[in-house]
Amino acid sequence: MVFSDPVFLFAFFPACLLAYWLGGWRIRNLFVAFVGTVFYMWGGGAFIILLLASICINHFAAVKIDAWRISEPNKARWLKRSVLVADLAALALWKYGGFAVNQFSSGLNELGIDANFELSLALPIAISFFTFQSMSYVIDVSRGDAQPAPRLLDYAAYILLFPHLIAGPIVRYSHIEPDLLRTPRRRLDDFAAGAPRFFWGLGKKILIADQVAAIANHAFALPDNRVTWAVAWIGAICYAIQIYFDFSGYSDMAIGLARMFGFDFPENFDHPYGAVSITDFWRRWHISLSSWFRDYLYIPLGGNRKGPNRTYINLACVFLLTGLWHGASWTFIAWGVFHGSFLIIERLTGINEVKTKWLIPVRRIITFAVVCIGWTLFRAVDINQGFTFIKSMLWPTGLGWPSTLSEIMTDQRLVWLAVGLLVVCLPAKIHVGRDISRAQGRTASVVRLAAIALVGPIATMYALSSTFSPFLYFKF
Numbered sequence: 001m002v003f004s005d006p007v008f009l010f011a012f013f014p015a016c017l018l019a020y021w022l023g024g025w026r027i028r029n030l031f032v033a034f035v036g037t038v039f040y041m042w043g044g045g046a047f048i049i050l051l052l053a054s055i056c057i058n059h060f061a062a063v064k065i066d067a068w069r070i071s072e073p074n075k076a077r078w079l080k081r082s083v084l085v086a087d088l089a090a091l092a093l094w095k096y097g098g099f100a101v102n103q104f105s106s107g108l109n110e111l112g113i114d115a116n117f118e119l120s121l122a123l124p125i126a127i128s129f130f131t132f133q134s135m136s137y138v139i140d141v142s143r144g145d146a147q148p149a150p151r152l153l154d155y156a157a158y159i160l161l162f163p164h165l166i167a168g169p170i171v172r173y174s175h176i177e178p179d180l181l182r183t184p185r186r187r188l189d190d191f192a193a194g195a196p197r198f199f200w201g202l203g204k205k206i207l208i209a210d211q212v213a214a215i216a217n218h219a220f221a222l223p224d225n226r227v228t229w230a231v232a233w234i235g236a237i238c239y240a241i242q243i244y245f246d247f248s249g250y251s252d253m254a255i256g257l258a259r260m261f262g263f264d265f266p267e268n269f270d271h272p273y274g275a276v277s278i279t280d281f282w283r284r285w286h287i288s289l290s291s292w293f294r295d296y297l298y299i300p301l302g303g304n305r306k307g308p309n310r311t312y313i314n315l316a317c318v319f320l321l322t323g324l325w326h327g328a329s330w331t332f333i334a335w336g337v338f339h340g341s342f343l344i345i346e347r348l349t350g351i352n353e354v355k356t357k358w359l360i361p362v363r364r365i366i367t368f369a370v371v372c373i374g375w376t377l378f379r380a381v382d383i384n385q386g387f388t389f390i391k392s393m394l395w396p397t398g399l400g401w402p403s404t405l406s407e408i409m410t411d412q413r414l415v416w417l418a419v420g421l422l423v424v425c426l427p428a429k430i431h432v433g434r435d436i437s438r439a440q441g442r443t444a445s446v447v448r449l450a451a452i453a454l455v456g457p458i459a460t461m462y463a464l465s466s467t468f469s470p471f472l473y474f475k476f
Contacts, residue, residue, distance in 0.1 A: 001042040002166075003198075003253045004205055009460065012039070013257070016162075020261055021187055029157035029180060032261070036160025040125065043166075047124040050090070051159070058083060058134040059155040062141040062148040069142065080142045084135055091131045094124050099328030126166045128325055130159055132292055137173045139296055146174045154180055163257040167250055169268040170288040179263045187262070194259030199456035200432065201252025206459040208423075209246035211416040212238045218408045220379055224388045231401045232392035236372040239379045241420040244273065247286070267434055273371070273424040276363040278342040279352050281371060289325070293318050312344045319343065326378075331386055335377040342370060 001008050016035050023031055041048045061083040068076035101119035108115035137155070140146035149155035155173075158180060164171050219227075219235025227235075251268040258265045268287050275281035282290045298318050304311040316337075323336020346352050373390055380386035426432075 001039060003250065003257070004202060017260060028262075029151075029153050032157040032162075033153060033160045036157070036162045036165055039162040040160070040165060044125040047122075047127075050094075050124055050127075051130060052156075054087070054090070054130065054134055055156050055159050056152065057086065058138055059149065059152050062138050062155075065138065065142050066148045069144065076142060080138060083138055087131050087135050087138075091127055094121055094127055096324070096328045097121055129168050129170060130165070132170050132289075133159060133172070136170075136292060136296060140172065140174060146172075146177070149173070149177075150181070161258065161261075161263065163254040163261070163263075164265065167247075167254075168286075168288055169251055169254065169265055170292055171265055175266055176263050190262055191260050194256040194261075196256070197259065198253050198256030199459065201249040201254075201256060203455035203459040204245040204249030204252060206462045207455075208416050208420045209242050209244075209249060210462075211413045212245070212420060213242045215405070215408055215413060215417070216242050216379070218405055220381070220385070220389075222402065222405070224385065226402055227388055227392045227397075228401060229392055229396035231405065232376070232389045233372070234401065234405070235379075236376050236389065236393065238417065240273070240368075240372045240375050241417060241424070243375065243378075244269075244424065245420055270431070271424070271426070271428050273368050274364060274428050275367050275371075276360055277346055277352055277367055278339060278370060279346050281367060282339070282343070289322070293322060297321065308347070311347065315343050315347075316340050330383045331377050331380050334383060334386065335374055338374045338377060 001012060003009075003013075020028070020031060037048060037052075040051060044051070061079055065076045065080050068079070098119045098121050101117070105115045105117050137146070137158075141148050149158065158171075158173055158176060159165070161171075161176075216235055216238035219231055219238065222231060248269040255265045255267070266288060270284040270287065272281055272285040275284055298314055301314045301317065302310050303314065319336045319340025320333065321336070322339070323332045323334070326332045326335070373393055376389035376393070377383075377386040380389065423432075
């Protein structure tokens with residue numbers, strides 16, 4: 001079930017919200033855990049067993065780690081390492097097991113050894129997200145940065161909270177511990193702040209991402225010999241708009257839904273296409289993931305404290321794994337290496353230290369172009385197609401495009417593409433989603449009203465009249 005599905009919009013969500021408002025606050029976490037279980041089983045089926053097992057193992061391990069942290073530190077360290085290895089082993093098996101076996105088989109065949117075996121495993125929904133949240137919980141408890149949840153039910157509510165269960169944001173336990181354990185706030189205030197944010201995200205997904213997706217999908221479906229310079233750039237830019245409005249729209253919807261149920265989620269995007277460098281881009285894009293890798297991998301590896309060479313190695317490791325986190329494919333690995341390489345180049349050249357104001361617009365354009373080139377690797381069906389697009393983008397092969405692409409680029413889709421480009425070009429101080437949830441005053445009230453009265457109904461009508469389109473990050 002996805003947030004833009006009519007079943008969710010007109011049945012599941014209203015029923016859950018009504019039950020939440022009518023129910024007592026003392027059973028709220030039980031209600032949250034139950035609803036999250038139903039929500040996950042709707043699409044995840046039997047994999048709920050894996051998720052519930054992960055919840056039990058990580059919570060009871062965290063309780064023991066906290067009890068031993070001071071009195072028996074060796075036991076605490078051993079248990080922490082064991083449970084983290086178990087988390088990573090489950091993730092590796094389900095997400096990367098088939099890829100590893102198939103690549104090994106292909107390698108043997110290349111050597112002339114007959115090895116026609118393969119492994120195909122169904123991917124548990126959201127395994128990357130709930131694994132990283134579970135690991136952050138165990139690590140934070142072991143460091144003394146967080147206390148374990150008082151009850152298994154409280155921890156289960158944290159993991160199973162349905163707004164972030166399927167595709168993030170990657171919320172740390174310490175972020176919402178106060179909301180889990182305290183008496184809920186005034187519900188009308190939360191609804192007034194959360195509902196407009198939800199409809200703003202729904203509009204981004206339905207009105208912009210899904211409309212622009214048709215152009216991007218057609219461009220990437222063309223044969224390699226028809227990918228001209230113009231086609232490659234149109235496809236890359238449209239996909240850049242699609243993935244941003246798809247994923248940030250989901251994050252807005254998750255933040256709004258969580259707020260309506262009394263939980264504050266952290267922001268996940270901050271004008272990423274206004275970045276002046278790739279380093280800056282990763283401070284603004286999928287913030288919950290990039291901060292996770294920073295705090296739990298980059299800094300423990302030494303960060304930038306052990307000299308430049310070690311820093312470059314750490315960056316390479318982080319972005320190789322960032323690519324792998326998104327999926328078991330050479331295209332994702334190449335995308336991670338692509339971004340990691342640019343971060344290393346920026347450190348080598350010192351470009352991030354340049355503060356010349358008149359260069360900022362130029363740097364933004366260059367950074368956006370680099371990000372678009374990288375997105376072709378992310379979107380490509382295989383590594384060869386990704387390289388074909390990059391070659392066409394860097395070495396112009398013509399300005400024309402097929403008539404079929406012109407047919408896809410209808411006036412309606414071009415209007416929504418223009419709206420998307422306009423939104424990403426807004427000044428950094430204008431953060432519509434965040435301001436909808438938190439800003440005070442007349443302007444904020446007008447924006448909230450517009451989100452509910454204008455964007456919400458239009459997006460809902462589009463959702464009812466169009467075919468189902470899942471969020472891109474659901475497959476990760």
